[in-house]
Amino acid sequence: MIIYVIIVLVVLAVWVISIYNFFVSSKTRIKASIQEIGNQLKRQSDLIPNLESSVKGYLSHEKGILQMLSDARKLISTGKDASAKIAELLPKLQVVVESNPELKGNTVVTNLMDELRDTADKVMYARRLLIDLTADFNVKRATFPSSIIAGLFKFEEMKGLETSDTGVHLSVSELETKSPKINL
Amino acid sequence: MKNIYEVQNANKIKSAIVVVCFVVFVAVTVYVLSQALGYYWGYDVGGLGFVGFALIISGIISYGSYYFSDRIVLTISGAKEASRKEYFDFYTVAENLVIGSGLPKPKLYVINDSAPNAFATGRDPKHAVICATTGLLDKLTRTELEGVLAHELSHVRNYDIRLQSLVAVMVGLIALLGDWLLRASWFGGRRSKDDNNQMGAIILVLGIIFAILSPIIAQLIQLAISRRREFMADAGSVSLTRQPGGLISALEKISKDTEPLEAANKATAHLYIASPFKGKRGQGSVGWFSNLFNTHPPIEERIKALYDMSNEKPIKG
Numbered sequence: 435m436i437i438y439v440i441i442v443l444v445v446l447a448v449w450v451i452s453i454y455n456f457f458v459s460s461k462t463r464i465k466a467s468i469q470e471i472g473n474q475l476k477r478q479s480d481l482i483p484n485l486e487s488s489v490k491g492y493l494s495h496e497k498g499i500l501q502m503l504s505d506a507r508k509l510i511s512t513g514k515d516a517s518a519k520i521a522e523l524l525p526k527l528q529v530v531v532e533s534n535p536e537l538k539g540n541t542v543v544t545n546l547m548d549e550l551r552d553t554a555d556k557v558m559y560a561r562r563l564l565i566d567l568t569a570d571f572n573v574k575r576a577t578f579p580s581s582i583i584a585g586l587f588k589f590e591e592m593k594g595l596e597t598s599d600t601g602v603h604l605s606v607s608e609l610e611t612k613s614p615k616i617n618l
Numbered sequence: 619m620k621n622i623y624e625v626q627n628a629n630k631i632k633s634a635i636v637v638v639c640f641v642v643f644v645a646v647t648v649y650v651l652s653q654a655l656g657y658y659w660g661y662d663v664g665g666l667g668f669v670g671f672a673l674i675i676s677g678i679i680s681y682g683s684y685y686f687s688d689r690i691v692l693t694i695s696g697a698k699e700a701s702r703k704e705y706f707d708f709y710t711v712a713e714n715l716v717i718g719s720g721l722p723k724p725k726l727y728v729i730n731d732s733a734p735n736a737f738a739t740g741r742d743p744k745h746a747v748i749c750a751t752t753g754l755l756d757k758l759t760r761t762e763l764e765g766v767l768a769h770e771l772s773h774v775r776n777y778d779i780r781l782q783s784l785v786a787v788m789v790g791l792i793a794l795l796g797d798w799l800l801r802a803s804w805f806g807g808r809r810s811k812d813d814n815n816q817m818g819a820i821i822l823v824l825g826i827i828f829a830i831l832s833p834i835i836a837q838l839i840q841l842a843i844s845r846r847r848e849f850m851a852d853a854g855s856v857s858l859t860r861q862p863g864g865l866i867s868a869l870e871k872i873s874k875d876t877e878p879l880e881a882a883n884k885a886t887a888h889l890y891i892a893s894p895f896k897g898k899r900g901q902g903s904v905g906w907f908s909n910l911f912n913t914h915p916p917i918e919e920r921i922k923a924l925y926d927m928s929n930e931k932p933i934k935g
Contacts, residue, residue: 463720470717551760552710559718562858567720 453574453583460571464592467564474560478553489546502526561595568594622857625927629850636846637781640839644788647832651795654825657818658802669795676790684783688725688740688747697727697749707760708750708767715764715771718858724748724774728755733877737890738770739779746774751879758868765855765865766891772854778847785843789836796829803829838910845915852920853927862928866921873917892917 506523571592575584583589597603652669702709705728716723724738724746734754740746748770758766773779803826856862872892879894893914909916 467720474717548706548710552706552714555710555714556717559714562718562860563720566718566857 450583453580454587456574456580457571457584457587457589460567460574461589461592464564464567464571464594467560467567471557471560471564474553474557478557481549481553485546485549489542492542565595568592622853622860622927625853625923626850626857629846629853633843633846633850636839636843640785640788640836640843643832643835643839644792647792647828647836648795650821650824650828651792651799651832653821654829655795655799655802657821657825658799669791672791672794672798673787676787676794680783680787680790684741684780684786687779687783688745692727692747692749697729700726700728700750705755707763708755711760711764711767712748712771715768715858719771719775721771721775722746724771726750728752731879732756733879733894734758734872734875735879735890735892735894736766736770738773740774741779741783742777743774748774753875753877754872757871757875761861761864762868762871763864764859765861766868768855768858769851769865769891771858772851773847775854776847776850778851781847782840782844785840789833789840792836793833796833799825799829841911841913844913848914848920849923852924856924856927862924866924866928869917869921869924890914 502523509523572594574580575589575591648669700708705726708728709726712726713723721743724740724743725748727747727749729749729751731751732753733751734757736748736750736754738746738748748767750766754766755763803822852865855865859865869892879890893912914920
């Protein structure tokens with residue numbers, strides 16, 4: 435008889451410990467996930483200005499080339515005798531075109547967009563982890579029978595990603611129900 | 619529309635039911651076969667000695683392929699490691715999903731094959747490997763790739779590789795025991811004449827029926843588990859990305875592609891995002907029957923389940 439009581443007690447103790455450990459380790463992981471959001475935001479704020487300046491540098495260089503090309507075209511289309519100016523422009527153009535066998539503005543901008551999307555995704559996923567971990571924690575905290583342990587050790591509800599519970603983001607305005615149009 | 623938590627819970631329960639069925643089936647089969655074997659070979663303890671022996675053999679075979687699963691599959695498939703520069707989307711999407719799921723970052727490999735497919739392997743999340751074909755990386759957009767990689771990462775998170783390996787050990791065990799019993803019955807039992815009671819006869823008949831049928835049934839349940847885990851990984855993918863649309867259009871693209879994957883073999887088929895063996899599927903009852911032998915549920919069913927999780931409606935056409 436006593437052996438059954440002991441077995442039940444041991445099983446119970448193991449269960450209590452595992453639930454307690456779930457709460458404690460979740461709390462630690464939630465804290466870590468908050469730091470991860472900060473980490474990703476920092477990466478973003480370091481990355482974007484650098485990307486911006488390098489892409490700008492490249493594009494301004496390419497803009498110069500395009501400017502020269504369009505100048506030359508304008509001169510020709512005016513029909514006036516612009517041979518003197520063209521003669522002046524041609525060697526410059528040749529140098530530019532020879533040193534840039536292909537203009538890469540397109541891929542540079544694509545890469546920039548990729549990096550921007552990636553960094554936004556990283557921050558989003560960092561927040562997703564926080565939301566998921568707090569949801570797991572709070573569900574366990576509120577549901578029976580783990581709620582007993584949460585009550586016993588006074589585990590507070592975790593806040594997660596704090597979003598104001600009043601304001602415009604809780605309602606949809608007439609304008610927002612329509613699909614946005616893009617004008618380029 | 620069902621919410622993702624309901625879907626995940628339902629999947630967990632269904633998966634548990636299939637696994638419990640499998641365990642019960644294995645237990646009953648092993649018992650019957652060992653009784654029959656014991657009867658043949660006059661081993662009164664119930665033939666549990668044979669079971670232990672069969673378990674060890676089956677275990678050794680599967681353990682090797684399980685423990686070294688990451689390395690074996692990679693050498694078979696001829697994969698090379700993916701770099702951030704060369705496969706920007708693949709690398710960064712995996713990186714982001716890892717942030718979102720809180721798992722360690724798996725190793726990423728690319729197979730040079732134009733058939734779009736991907737798989738995950740490795741014995742636990744720390745040794746996980748996710749592998750994609752160049753065809754997949756070329757054909758999918760970033761959002762679609764996100765759905766596929768989240769599906770693979772869910773396999774890793776659900777310990778599906780471990781589950782499938784354990785199941786494979788059990789299927790191997792039953793196959794071995796059944797085989798031994800059938801071999802023994804060719805030569806006739808040592809005790810079948812002097813111990814002529816009814817119980818013995820019943821056990822023998824039962825044993826032979828089980829020896830013939832159970833390897834097939836065990837494999838069918840194994841495949842049912844595999845299909846159930848696919849649904850689970852799909853739901854896991856949605857819970858991570860919250861964009862069922864990405865996985866839906868990825869699955870549509872993959873199913874439209876008719877090219878079979880060269881590197882695939884039967885041993886690794888259940889790991890892929892979609893069955894690497896492409897063929898014409900039957901209709902109606904034939905389709906239902908052939909579905910029993912598939913590692914993956916039909917793509918239409920998976921897409922339907924995904925639409926149930928999203929608020930979009932499938933486009934008929």
